[in-house]
Amino acid sequence: xxxxxxxxxxxxxxxxxxxxxxxxxxxxxxxxxxxxxxxxxxxxxxxxxxxxxxxxxxxxxxxxxxxxxxxxxxxxxxxxxxxxxxxxxxxxxxxxxxxxxxxxxxxxxxxxxxxxxxxxxxxxxxxxxxxxxxxxxxxxxxxxxxxxxxxxxxxxxxxxxxxxxxxxxxxxxxxxxxxxxxxxxxxxxxxxxxxxxxxxxxxxxxxxxxxxxxxxxxxxxxxxxxxxxxxxxxxxxxxxxxxxxxxxxxxxxxxxxxxxxxxxxxxxxxxxxxxxxxxxxxxxxxxxxxxxxxxxxxxxxxxx
Amino acid sequence: xxxxxxxxxxxxxxxxxxxxxxxxxxxxxxxxxxxxxxxxxxxxxxxxxxxxxxxxxxxxxxxxxxxxxxxxxxxxxxxxxxxxxxxxxxxxxxxxxxxxxxxxxxxxxxxxxxxxxxxxxxxxxxxxxxxxxxxxxxxxxxxxxxxxxxxxxxxxxxxxxxxxxxxxxxxxxxxxxxxxxxxxxxxxxxxxxxxxxx
Numbered sequence: 001x002x003x004x005x006x007x008x009x010x011x012x013x014x015x016x017x018x019x020x021x022x023x024x025x026x027x028x029x030x031x032x033x034x035x036x037x038x039x040x041x042x043x044x045x046x047x048x049x050x051x052x053x054x055x056x057x058x059x060x061x062x063x064x065x066x067x068x069x070x071x072x073x074x075x076x077x078x079x080x081x082x083x084x085x086x087x088x089x090x091x092x093x094x095x096x097x098x099x100x101x102x103x104x105x106x107x108x109x110x111x112x113x114x115x116x117x118x119x120x121x122x123x124x125x126x127x128x129x130x131x132x133x134x135x136x137x138x139x140x141x142x143x144x145x146x147x148x149x150x151x152x153x154x155x156x157x158x159x160x161x162x163x164x165x166x167x168x169x170x171x172x173x174x175x176x177x178x179x180x181x182x183x184x185x186x187x188x189x190x191x192x193x194x195x196x197x198x199x200x201x202x203x204x205x206x207x208x209x210x211x212x213x214x215x216x217x218x219x220x221x222x223x224x225x226x227x228x229x230x231x232x233x234x235x236x237x238x239x240x241x242x243x244x245x246x247x248x249x250x251x252x253x254x255x256x257x258x259x260x261x262x263x264x265x266x267x268x269x270x271x272x273x274x275x276x277x278x279x280x281x282x283x284x285x286x287x288x289x290x291x292x293x294x295x296x297x298x299x300x301x302x303x304x
Numbered sequence: 305x306x307x308x309x310x311x312x313x314x315x316x317x318x319x320x321x322x323x324x325x326x327x328x329x330x331x332x333x334x335x336x337x338x339x340x341x342x343x344x345x346x347x348x349x350x351x352x353x354x355x356x357x358x359x360x361x362x363x364x365x366x367x368x369x370x371x372x373x374x375x376x377x378x379x380x381x382x383x384x385x386x387x388x389x390x391x392x393x394x395x396x397x398x399x400x401x402x403x404x405x406x407x408x409x410x411x412x413x414x415x416x417x418x419x420x421x422x423x424x425x426x427x428x429x430x431x432x433x434x435x436x437x438x439x440x441x442x443x444x445x446x447x448x449x450x451x452x453x454x455x456x457x458x459x460x461x462x463x464x465x466x467x468x469x470x471x472x473x474x475x476x477x478x479x480x481x482x483x484x485x486x487x488x489x490x491x492x493x494x495x496x497x498x499x500x501x502x
Contacts, residue, residue: 085482085483086480086483141471141477142424142471142479142480142481142483144423144424144425145423148425148428148430180483240380241502242361242369242502243500243501244451244499244500244501245362245363245417245439245501273377279373279377279378280376280377280378281377281379282377282378282379282380283380284380284381284382285382
């Protein structure tokens with residue numbers, strides 16, 4: 001009798017162990033993150049152990065000392081990753097949130113290989129930057145903290161050089177100053193394609209470049225997706241950061257952000273916590289403004 | 305003859321429009337230097353303890369916004385006309401409320417639309433400037449807004465012979481702030497006319 005009870009208990013505990021994620025999903029609406037492949041501490045330990053290299057013969061304007069400092073910054077404080085001012089790197093910066101969060105070690109190893117060999121592949125995506133890109137990284141100026149982050153400049157320029165969308169057709173090759181032009185801009189399809197390829201995650205996207213997505217309750221939609229992964233918003237920046245006092249009726253999306261949290265305060269107020277420009281921000285907006293601002297909602301699920 | 309007269313009038317009007325903006329912006333600072341420097345000094349003093357930026361979000365100067373930067377989060381609040389929770393918010397973030405409200409009132413009187421502390425990098429060193437924008441009725445047109453923006457530096461800056469701000473001494477590189485070329489007012493202050501206020 002005793003043996004039978006022990007067997008039953010063992011069977012129940014084994015079943016519970018196997019079923020825990022499923023039950024957790026079912027009852028607590030919690031989805032485990034299976035995309036985490038390395039941790040910050042692993043990345044820091046690896047950076048401590050790695051042999052410092054001499055100047056790269058490919059990235060001649062990226063000094064090794066600052067480069068390693070930048071990599072350490074990526075590992076220690078990923079939320080301080082900064083896209084810079086007055087350029088079109090916001091999509092690349094938003095996308096980098098996932099490698100920095102899920103695989104800081106792999107990302108740092110990729111960056112070092114790119115620095116040493118001038119070419120490297122990340123998650124099967126090959127980066128072979130041209131001469132103009134190799135020369136420009138480290139020289140971008142007047143972009144705020146990005147001036148001191150040549151490693152981020154390398155990564156942004158490589159992404160912009162590697163992935164092309166219809167907005168880039170008019171200017172496909174990099175010339176000085178093109179980080180501020182259509183060469184670096186990212187349409188919504190290109191963003192989702194980059195996300196799928198670079199981060200190797202299941203990506204679901206609703207929206208388009210000109211037409212807003214048909215989502216009845218935007219708040220609930222984002223809130224629900226947020227529990228199962230990372231949510232990126234493609235929106236018109238002037239709704240978040242007003243820059244002038246005139247309005248045009250024609251509204252287009254210009255900016256990518258990552259939603260970290262969203263809460264409804266009352267019927268007229270929503271607290272949106274998001275990440276962009278190297279900062280975590282909390283902005284109180286109305287449901288109407290949220291609906292008006294958003295042109296795309298991309299959801300990267302916590303499964304590969 | 306008639307055509308010639310017409311084109312001459314158009315040309316004169318165009319030249320007058322161009323010069324008035326420049327003259328106004330240069331004169332505006334000189335006429336209001338005391339008030340603008342006072343706003344800048346008070347902003348810097350408060351900012352040292354509580355980093356923040358202030359914006360005016362509409363043409364009537366009634367809808368305002370404030371960005372409060374803490375160690376963990378940047379809070380962005382907007383206050384619609386008629387709402388009295390600006391003081392409550394400032395109190396919650398431990399600002400000196402009367403001092404802040406006086407500063408905002410003075411800014412509104414000067415038609416300031418945006419004030420912030422902006423970082424820039426000189427020889428690898430992080431430095432800050434106070435970035436202040438004004439919206440003046442005479443500077444704008446119905447089709448295109450114009451903002452008079454002043455950058456206040458802590459140290460004297462370097463300019464070329466056209467009065468354009470340079471990134472360092474004996475340099476040929478023109479320093480751009482928010483993508484704009486700035487022109488000399490005095491050794492540590494410069495201005496530009498911009499389509500955007502931030």
